[in-house]
Amino acid sequence: MTSKPIISFKNFTFQYYSQAEPTLYDINLDIYPGEKILIVGPSGSGKSTLGHCLNGLIPFSYKGNSTGSLTINGQETRELDIFTLSKIIGTVLQDADGQFVGLTVGEDIAFAMENDCVDTDTMRKRVKDVSAMVDMDKLLTSSPFELSGGQKQRTSLAGVMIDDVDVLLFDEPLANLDPKTGKVAIEIIDDIQKQSQKTVIIIEHRLEDVLHRNVDRILVIDEGRIIADKDAHNLVSSSVLLDTGIREPLYVTALKLAGVSVKPEMLPGHISSIQTKEVAMDVRNWFNAQVKASPEKEGSSLLTMEKVSFSYDGVVPILKNINFDIAEGEMVAIVGKNGAGKSTVSKVLCGFELEDEGRVLIRGEDIRNMTIRERAETIGLVMQNPNQMISKPMIYDEVALGLRLRGVPEEEIEPRIKKVLAVCGLAPFIKWPISALSYGQKKRVTIASILVLEPDILILDEPTAGQDYRHYSEIMEFLVRINRLGVTVIMITHDMHLMLEYTPRSIVLAGGEIVADTSASAVLTDADIIEKANLKVTSLFNLAQMVGIPDETAFVQSFIDVERRLRDHEDEAVQL
């Protein structure tokens, strides 16, 4: 790296006007042309703020005070406006769907050129060229509703590349993507970087997923400071990830469980690079020493779908012959890619839609004639985004809403709310306004507002979407506690970690049919199911193959069992 840095932070500190403390402290960082940088950090660490400083959203949209210097291409950013910066740094925001500005792919890609008053002919030609680079040239007239997640990502990428920017900045590109689409997104980013030699900066907390392909440097940000600047091999060998609450790659965790000390010489940064020859024996020995946990005993049948079929228009079937039986006290994941019918299952269960054929049974009783409200006594639904549910300014009123609508007398409401808030760890906030809560706490309020109705079954739509590891663990531990209290929990998700660590059973849907109903370890090691459900092979599977364990599924299961036991231990320790 003999050239001059394209981006240079010198003693840079930033504080939002609305915050009491700076969000970024004394940042010193040089990024050189052609580098591929990954910035990781927990929520609230300042990593997104760093991105906003680069692309000009700070101070254009978010105001605050900065000291020190940030230069891009040798120019001080304070003297540049967001439009000039957008010609140097192209930003792909998270949520490809939400940032789709145009009504068609072509329009969306052309957006920046339209704003530059480029004439229509030149624009069309350029759109054609750029869309070919990301393989979207055949879909220029498609509307966003017709595209897959990966195609939306490609469109967003083309939309910023059309300006021929020097730096591509990706702000949480993997949020909201299913595992397979996320993997493809990382491949697209890598291929584009190799072709164009542009500088690439990725801000993301899903470390293992980004490390599917190579990155030059990884910066770890915590509490507004850069606390590590290492390559992948050195980073995963250090203790930085554990200290900051960022999830290390699963195969690294597995190696550590097996007593292997992970060293940079093993090239452990990527599952494709790691050398396991010398430690294979240790892992095999660890695996052979594991006692196979006996399957948990099943409770009596609670919820059954029997040969259920459903279609919105009577032509295209959404659910085809769905059969499953969920026992009291189970914790189940329903997985599948977008459009596989996952949400439709929950809609049919809650009575929003009525099955065309087949039966839905609760404790053996057909609930066909039960209204939405009657079903809600047994089945509670928590939506993905807490903002979609919260309609009262105060926590107490929000949780009381369902009870009040049912005409429960006030004197009975109060003790029930106190009880449920205690379960949800929200007891100190009983008199608080909702606006004072964090996202994860709001999520718990929405769960509390359903739990207070005392349903037997809780259905959660993507309970961990957009959460970093720490908050994700918090929410999941909380759900486990609820589950232990006897509530049956069904989660609609494409989060593989959630499946692996928390739900003993996964029901996999593809094209409206159940393609698997088994343990997560079996699902995530079966290439056929993985392909159908847009999942990806867990790196534990690759590790098992590498060290010569023939039964990969059993290895994954051992890992899950050990992790769960360790967690339960911690849980008990906390409770004591």
Next chain:
Amino acid sequence: MKMKLFSYNLVDTYVHRLSGLTKLICFLLLTFAVMFSYDIRVLIFVLAFSLWILRISLIKYKQIRLMVIYVAVFLITNAIIAYLFAPEYGVDLYGTRHELAHILGRYSITQEQMFYQMTKLIKYASVIPLGIIFLLTTNPSEFASSLNGVGVHYKAAFAVELTLRYFPDVQREYHDISQAQQARGLELSSKTKLGTRFKNSLQIIIPLIFSTLDRIELISNAMDLRGFGKQKKRTWYNQRRLTKEDVLAIVVSVAIFLFTIAVSVFVNHSRFYNPFI
């Protein structure tokens, strides 16, 4: 699930091939013509013309049935109310009085009133097909550029485009939120009193507003980052160059417009055609 505000149907007809800007200009010209004139002969001519265009643009009755019903109900109510309030307006207007039948008190049926109301009915009725044609044959992507083409500021024009872009999303979200709130016990059916229903619907609107605000923050950041609002003007990817067909359509519309004005100025010497003198 694909929901559309109004179903733009893609078929290749002369009308569909016209650029959005042409269609908007023609729509405005013909609408002005109709609004200006109270000559029933001219209005019937424009009505026939717009029905003919409706026919050649292959719009099926099925697509517009609901709209037609609404419009019919509106027109009839409008006519009745107009009569109730001013039963002698036609007499004042045309200066003669040919009574056909007496009903009650000040209400009687006169030729003048009937003629005036008939003229008005046809006037409204001839605008409706034009509007339907414009909405159903213009690609939604072209709305914004056509609005901008007739002088609306591009930021306002883009607001229209964004509304079209996000309407289905917000509609779907409304649906989801409403179902989830009903599961909590919210009653929205007609069984409850109007006041309660209004209060209950707030419990859907508030979450909808908050999640829509999230959406707006995201989209406005995305637009800023790609240079929206940098220049005084902008170009449009979907703008079509005007062809001979466009020129023809505009020429015909201008001709009809001028013809209408000419009839008023040189033949009727007023905006009204008076057959009673």
